[in-house]
Amino acid sequence: MPVETAIVGDERGDFLYRSANNLRNVHGSQKCHDDAVALVFAKERNSTPGVGEIRFHVALSDGVSVVGPTYKAGSVRARDDVTWLTAKREGQTEVLDGESILNEIYGEMNNRIEFPEYYIRVTKRRKHAIGAEKVKLITSLSFHLVRGGDEEYLYVDGAGIKTGDCFQFYYADPAAALASCNDVTANLRSLNLGCNSKSSYQAAGATSNAGKSEVFGGLLFVCCGRRRFFSGRSNVDISPFVENFPGAPLAGIYCGGEIGRCSMRPEEQGSQGESSTRCCCHVYSTVYLVMSYTPAPPGATTLRG
Incomplete structure (x- = not known):
């Protein structure tokens, strides 16, 4: 999949709907329905002059x-969308049950956060074929919420884990979230150097900005759990966009699992570059989609029928 392909969304969400049939919705009550909603933006293979x-x-x-x-x-x-597993420390032979694994993690944490929520991030190497392509090994990363452990197993949400998969523990961390917001502000600032926000573009006029990119809007997908991260502080998650593109329209939703395939090019992310191993489904994160428009070069002609 091309680097510039952007994928964003909400992994799990409840969408409100009302039935058009009054007999089925006599009192006008709102109901929730699990579903999938997608916006797909496709680029023409051959651009029009x-x-x-x-x-x-x-x-x-x-x-x-x-x-x-x-x-x-x-x-x-x-069983029932819950995985039971034992594990070994990488490079060791002793098999650990769930209780032993969690005791190790509790010792590492040393009470640095009260009542932390834990996840394991699993590295999965699986054979896949897309379309007519040959079957090949693809490495992916996925998060699984830790439910607990006992003298037999560690229990985590979801399926798809296999014997031999490697994993590490992660915990929800407000300090990491705040530092990461600052990093996003810096990354978007590098994008802002070559773009106008919508309001500044309109104020300056199209003539003086001919050929220059314009940021015309953005979408945010924010983990619902981050609201408690920044209690007492307002607008933390929206500040990276608002500070860089004041006046550009912005919308967003709280999510139960954020989908984000980072498509900013290596030159826009400094030394981060592109990794062959991607994690598209995230936890306790905010995904920013910034949309920009670059006018056609001066003198270009439009094909007419």
């Missing part, structure tokens, strides 16, 4: 920090 280009830039503010060693899954069972 005289037509400018819309680009999508995705940035991510993390809200978790790693703790403890790397483990390798041993015995794995799945």
